[in-house]
Amino acid sequence: xxxxxxxxxxxxxxxxxxxxxxxxxxxxxxxxxxxxxxxxxxxxxxxxxxxxxxxxxxxxxxxxxxxxxxxxxxxxxxxxxxxxxxxxxxxxxxxxxxxxxxxxxxxxxxxxxxxxxxxxxxxxxxxxxxxxxxxxxxxxxxxxxxxxxxxxxxxxxxxxxxxxxxxxxxxxxxxxxxxxxxxxxxxxxxxxxxxxxxxxxxxxxxxxxxxxxxxxxxxxxxxxxxxxxxxxxxxxxxxxxxxxxxxxxxxxxxxxxxxxxxxxxxxxxxxxxxxxxxxxxxxxxxxxxxxxxxxxxxxxxxxxxxxxxxxxxxxxxxxxxxxxxxxxxxxxxxxxxxxxxxxxxxxxxxxxxxxxxxxxxxxxxxxxxxxxxxxxxxxxxxxxxxxxxxxxxxxxxxxxxxxxxxxxxxxxxxxxxxxxxxxxxxxxxxxxxxxxxxxxxxxxxxxxxxxxxxxxxxxxxxxxxxxxxxxxxxxxxxxxxxxxxxxxxxxxxxxxx
Amino acid sequence: xxxxxxxxxxxxxxxxxxxxxxxxxxxxxxxxxxxxxxxxxxxxxxxxxxxxxxxxxxxxxxxxxxxxxxxxxxxxxxxxxxxxxxxxxxxxxxxxxxxxxxxxxxxxxxxxxxxxxxxxxxxxxxxxxxxxxxxxxxxxxxxxxxxxxxxxxxxxxxxxxxxxxxxxxxxxxxxxxxxxxxxxxxxxxxxxxxxxxxxxxxxxxxxxxxxxxxxxxxxxxxxxxxxxxxxxxxx
Numbered sequence: 001x002x003x004x005x006x007x008x009x010x011x012x013x014x015x016x017x018x019x020x021x022x023x024x025x026x027x028x029x030x031x032x033x034x035x036x037x038x039x040x041x042x043x044x045x046x047x048x049x050x051x052x053x054x055x056x057x058x059x060x061x062x063x064x065x066x067x068x069x070x071x072x073x074x075x076x077x078x079x080x081x082x083x084x085x086x087x088x089x090x091x092x093x094x095x096x097x098x099x100x101x102x103x104x105x106x107x108x109x110x111x112x113x114x115x116x117x118x119x120x121x122x123x124x125x126x127x128x129x130x131x132x133x134x135x136x137x138x139x140x141x142x143x144x145x146x147x148x149x150x151x152x153x154x155x156x157x158x159x160x161x162x163x164x165x166x167x168x169x170x171x172x173x174x175x176x177x178x179x180x181x182x183x184x185x186x187x188x189x190x191x192x193x194x195x196x197x198x199x200x201x202x203x204x205x206x207x208x209x210x211x212x213x214x215x216x217x218x219x220x221x222x223x224x225x226x227x228x229x230x231x232x233x234x235x236x237x238x239x240x241x242x243x244x245x246x247x248x249x250x251x252x253x254x255x256x257x258x259x260x261x262x263x264x265x266x267x268x269x270x271x272x273x274x275x276x277x278x279x280x281x282x283x284x285x286x287x288x289x290x291x292x293x294x295x296x297x298x299x300x301x302x303x304x305x306x307x308x309x310x311x312x313x314x315x316x317x318x319x320x321x322x323x324x325x326x327x328x329x330x331x332x333x334x335x336x337x338x339x340x341x342x343x344x345x346x347x348x349x350x351x352x353x354x355x356x357x358x359x360x361x362x363x364x365x366x367x368x369x370x371x372x373x374x375x376x377x378x379x380x381x382x383x384x385x386x387x388x389x390x391x392x393x394x395x396x397x398x399x400x401x402x403x404x405x406x407x408x409x410x411x412x413x414x415x416x417x418x419x420x421x422x423x424x425x426x427x428x429x430x431x432x433x434x435x436x437x438x439x440x441x442x443x444x445x446x447x448x449x450x451x452x453x454x455x456x457x458x459x460x461x462x463x464x465x466x467x468x469x470x471x472x473x474x475x476x477x478x479x480x481x482x483x484x485x486x487x488x489x490x491x492x493x494x495x496x497x
Numbered sequence: 498x499x500x501x502x503x504x505x506x507x508x509x510x511x512x513x514x515x516x517x518x519x520x521x522x523x524x525x526x527x528x529x530x531x532x533x534x535x536x537x538x539x540x541x542x543x544x545x546x547x548x549x550x551x552x553x554x555x556x557x558x559x560x561x562x563x564x565x566x567x568x569x570x571x572x573x574x575x576x577x578x579x580x581x582x583x584x585x586x587x588x589x590x591x592x593x594x595x596x597x598x599x600x601x602x603x604x605x606x607x608x609x610x611x612x613x614x615x616x617x618x619x620x621x622x623x624x625x626x627x628x629x630x631x632x633x634x635x636x637x638x639x640x641x642x643x644x645x646x647x648x649x650x651x652x653x654x655x656x657x658x659x660x661x662x663x664x665x666x667x668x669x670x671x672x673x674x675x676x677x678x679x680x681x682x683x684x685x686x687x688x689x690x691x692x693x694x695x696x697x698x699x700x701x702x703x704x705x706x707x708x709x710x711x712x713x714x715x716x717x718x719x720x721x722x723x724x725x726x727x728x729x730x731x732x
Binding site for chain 1: 542545546551552571572575576578580584586590592594595599600602603604606607612651655663
């Protein structure tokens with residue numbers, strides 16, 4: 001070990017004024033911590049934006065009718081139905097126009113309400129986003145259900161239950177399938193299920209279907225009516241059971257595929273697969289449970305799109321909320337694909353009838369905004385660093401002034417300017433090491449605070465980079481008092497105070 | 498050993514220019530004991546600063562062993578102070594944060610002496626000064642006389658050829674002051690050159706030569722010194 005005496009002198013000088021030294025360390029710690037956190041947050045915002053834009057949702061083009069996007073709350077009777085465009089599975093063929101489009105699917109946000117078996121659940125609950133508003137209105141306008149027919153419907157659904165217990169759902173639906181199958185995927189006007197004739201549907205709405213199995217413990221789930229391509233576009237697969245096919249969709253199969261969280265929460269025992277659940281007039285078989293994705297998908301239920309089977313009701317507004325979603329493989333192709341789709345739909349339905357949106361643009365704007373906030377945070381942190389450094393530099397300078405005599409004696413004893421400069425720099429380094437260590441803890445504290453909210457913490461590389469950067473900046477600021485101290489005239493040693 | 502030629506020292510105090518030393522020429526020979534006397538403000542401290550290269554003159558030449566050192570870079574001047582000069586101050590100027598040992602060891606660290614050598618040399622010097630029982634004491638725990646002896650040990654650490662003492666007994670009671678003077682006398686006997694600033698005529702009598710300062714000039718010196726000056730004028 002070869003600790004020089006002037007370094008011992010430095011350390012003991014620091015210890016001799018503990019309050020001042022602690023203030024210096026604290027100032028350095030806070031500024032280093034703030035800078036490291038600021039840089040960490042900046043990096044995090046950047047990473048998050050990049051990650052977000054990599055998601056499938058932001059490689060999509062959404063096509064929806066104007067009504068579905070903006071006028072959901074206007075009563076049906078006030079709308080001129082001849083101007084309404086209802087998008088259907090046929091429209092997905094637009095995907096063929098552009099080689100950039102990888103997947104095309106139809107998605108329609110709705111909500112599944114269940115008969116939980118509660119006494120209070122006798123009436124018909126309306127939900128704002130409920131796709132069955134129209135049915136609801138019609139239902140109230142015709143308050144004359146035929147008890148016999150209702151009964152027969154119940155029986156038919158019961159018989160459906162019995163056939164649904166089979167594990168192969170293609171097979172179990174075959175006995176009630178009357179319409180010819182259409183393997184081309186195009187919609188057939190006659191692809192109507194007898195069980196799903198409009199009158200029956202309305203009548204059935206009036207009384208709820210029930211199942212033999214256990215009642216669900218939650219009264220609703222966010223649900224989407226989708227075409228099967230949705231699962232491929234989102235790269236979803238089942239952990240149990242299976243997905244539904246296009247054929248089943250066209251047959252109007254009452255099946256559900258549940259997200260993992262939705263499946264776990266539906267019944268008391270957490271088992272959902274191969275069970276049945278009643279919603280309005282429908283009894284759904286749960287045929288599949290998706291793998292966990294840690295996205296909202298986990299909480300959703302997916303059922304086959306009804307648009308395929310409801311052409312007769314287009315005029316009445318069924319399938320309003322349906323959105324066509326086109327996924328491109330690479331985000332750079334979005335603009336071109338959007339242009340091609342716009343051209344197609346304009347010729348098909350006329351200009352400005354449909355909304356053709358690219359969510360990526362909005363997401364980009366949002367991520368730009370959060371990036372700006374991160375930049376402001378970083379700038380504020382750097383200002384804090386600057387202010388702290390100016391103050392630290394100032395305190396070190398006054399320390400150097402107070403120690404002029406000491407420096408003069410050291411010079412008389414043979415210290416060169418260089419020796420003094422390095423001695424003061426070492427002193428700053430000692431303060432920096434302690435300040436830096438506490439600063440790292442401050443930054444990691446912030447990081448774990450963010451991590452508590454279910455997100456990942458600040459990226460470690462950015463935090464360490466911030467510590468390194470702020471230490472270097474601080475070191476530059478401590479150069480000034482060190483240079484000043486090294487210039488002290490040695491003759492001061494001779495002065496008698 | 499040291500030769501000063503026409504040294505001038507001016508301080509610029511804003512509008513006023515103060516002439517601290519005026520045309521000083523002086524020679525100090527190897528092994529000499531020189532006392533500098535004079536009233537306050539006569540420039541004797543300034544002269545000592547110049548001799549110790551703690552200050553550079555405004556004009557004139559400073560020869561050390563025949564080399565002009567006024568234009569040497571800071572690093573070289575520091576090296577000369579460190580290796581060849583030993584300073585003894587009126588107010589001791591020990592570092593209160595360091596023990597007696599560490600105070601003595603400090604100049605040796607600038608000379609690049611290893612830790613173990615520094616330690617043994619410091620111990621040896623302090624023992625010589627009769628402070629073997631005070632090695633790890635802080636200066637504040639020692640008497641003035643002890644502190645000055647530590648300072649002398651520190652001044653001797655790098656075996657200097659010149660000791661510059663600025664009123665070394667000024668802050669000490671007479672008895673303790675005598676101890677310090679005895680040590681200096683002993684060093685002189687061993688061949689060390691000593692330049693001492695003093696107010697005390699008795700102490701000045703110990704010296705081979707006394708330089709009287711008045712208003713920044715050398716007023717009167719011993720005959721020997723006058724001869725030197727004459728011989729220089731003759732050159």
